[in-house]
Amino acid sequence: MGNINEKVVRNNYNNAKEIYASYGVDTDAIIEEFKSIPISVHNWQGDDVKGFEGLEGVHSENVVTGGFPGAARNGDEMRLDMETAMKYSPCRHKLNLHSMYAEPGQKKERNEYDTEDYQNWIDWAREKKIGMDFNCSYFTHPMMKDMCSLASPDEGIRRYWIQAGRMSRKIANDIGASLGEVCRNNTWAPDGTKDMPADRSAYRMRLKDSLDQIFEAEYDAGNMCDCLEGKVFSIGTECFTVGSHDFYLAYAVQNHLGITMDTGHYHPQENVADKISAIMPFVDNIMLHLSRGVRWDSDHCLIQGDELSYIMQEIKRQGLFHKNVGIGLDYFDATINRVTSWIIGLRAAGKALLGALLEPTGMLLKAEEEGELTRRLALTEEFKNLPVNSVWDYLCLRESAGVGIDWMDDMQIYEKEVQMKR
Numbered sequence: 001m002g003n004i005n006e007k008v009v010r011n012n013y014n015n016a017k018e019i020y021a022s023y024g025v026d027t028d029a030i031i032e033e034f035k036s037i038p039i040s041v042h043n044w045q046g047d048d049v050k051g052f053e054g055l056e057g058v059h060s061e062n063v064v065t066g067g068f069p070g071a072a073r074n075g076d077e078m079r080l081d082m083e084t085a086m087k088y089s090p091c092r093h094k095l096n097l098h099s100m101y102a103e104p105g106q107k108k109e110r111n112e113y114d115t116e117d118y119q120n121w122i123d124w125a126r127e128k129k130i131g132m133d134f135n136c137s138y139f140t141h142p143m144m145k146d147m148c149s150l151a152s153p154d155e156g157i158r159r160y161w162i163q164a165g166r167m168s169r170k171i172a173n174d175i176g177a178s179l180g181e182v183c184r185n186n187t188w189a190p191d192g193t194k195d196m197p198a199d200r201s202a203y204r205m206r207l208k209d210s211l212d213q214i215f216e217a218e219y220d221a222g223n224m225c226d227c228l229e230g231k232v233f234s235i236g237t238e239c240f241t242v243g244s245h246d247f248y249l250a251y252a253v254q255n256h257l258g259i260t261m262d263t264g265h266y267h268p269q270e271n272v273a274d275k276i277s278a279i280m281p282f283v284d285n286i287m288l289h290l291s292r293g294v295r296w297d298s299d300h301c302l303i304q305g306d307e308l309s310y311i312m313q314e315i316k317r318q319g320l321f322h323k324n325v326g327i328g329l330d331y332f333d334a335t336i337n338r339v340t341s342w343i344i345g346l347r348a349a350g351k352a353l354l355g356a357l358l359e360p361t362g363m364l365l366k367a368e369e370e371g372e373l374t375r376r377l378a379l380t381e382e383f384k385n386l387p388v389n390s391v392w393d394y395l396c397l398r399e400s401a402g403v404g405i406d407w408m409d410d411m412q413i414y415e416k417e418v419q420m421k422r
Contacts, residue, residue: 006032009393013393015390025152030354037327038327039327040094040326040329041329042329043097045331045341046072048149049098051140054143062332066334068335073332078156081419087401090350091350093130097134112167122261133185133328134297135186139189149161150165150189151204162210172185172223173223173224176222177220183223184226187226191241192242195239212282221314225284226258227257231243233296233297241399254421259285260287261287262291263308268296271307276325277314280320286320287326300333301331301336301341302345308349309352313356343411364383
């Protein structure tokens with residue numbers, strides 16, 4: 001077990017268990033609940049959002065900094081990397097896959113991909129006993145024109161991406177049916193203009209028409225649900241983003257769809273946790289893409305922090321963990337080891353999730369209902385120092401996921417013996 005004393009970990013957990021019990025929290029029950037809530041791991045972190053289509057030299061709408069060696073070059077390498085990352089996370093996992101990572105038997109256009117082209121991923125997920133989420137990749141492709149896909153004034157371009165979107169929903173439905181777990185199909189397109197357009201409405205009416213066509217087919221909600229992801233701006237679309245938060249929220253409400261909330265897609269001072277209860281009564285689903293935006297949507301590796309904790313707390317306090325809220329990661333950083341970055345982000349999200357589940361929320365709600373606002377604030381502060389780490393270490397020990405920094409030695413070996421030989 002490396003440098004970690006197993007006896008100390010178990011003793012610390014037993015002490016923490018007593019402390020939490022004094023607040024009415026059963027840590028054993030919370031650990032079992034924790035293991036029932038999946039965190040969706042984004043595959044595109046593993047190769048800097050390049051995909052498997054061999055489209056070298058094509059403009060990418062995703063800015064990835066750095067050139068750390070050892071990126072996955074194919075599906076087998078990426079699945080091995082993801083399996084390694086999941087090994088050092090005690091969380092329950094899902095796979096979140098972009099359509100540009102298809103593995104067809106022969107060369108196909110992106111809008112021709114069908115379920116069979118993702119069979120390797122589906123079989124891998126089934127073997128690992130995990131579910132999948134899916135995304136149509138409306139970017140990094142020759143059929144992007146003037147930073148537009150679904151909102152393009154070129155009807156040929158627009159038809160291409162409408163077909164890709166239709167197929168994405170079919171594939172997601174098939175994935176959900178095959179794995180027996182709901183597949184969230186996410187729609188994000190980087191469409192926009194660098195400078196100010198003269199007719200914003202024309203772009204948005206084309207996007208609306210494209211979405212209307214994509215969402216014509218109805219699928220079993222037990223297999224697949226749709227979510228729309230907005231954004232403030234991107235590099236190259238600083239002045240106008242067609243699929244803004246307002247646009248997608250209005251479209252989702254009107255058409256009974258879900259919303260994806262990427263924590264890097266808002267203004268730095270916006271409170272993403274506050275948005276959950278604001279929109280949940282009006283949309284069918286919420287998908288969270290957890291990222292760390294530094295000054296803008298920079299997609300830094302997720303780490304622990306107040307914002308992440310507040311988001312998990314809000315989901316817990318609203319009773320949404322077992323309803324229509326999904327949790328996923330979404331970041332990419334090529335200045336550090338990509339697999340290690342997965343592990344750091346997964347462990348950060350997992351610890352925030354565990355901390356939220358362990359919170360004695362009933363005491364806060366009771367103080368609020370009785371108008372004891374001073375007591376509510378005092379309890380909020382006191383709960384921040386409850387021994388979450390002792391429960392987390394015990395969970396990692398129980399799941400053989402590496403306690404403390406134990407896993408880092410294994411990752412250094414993996415980096416040297418596997419990644420650096422690519």
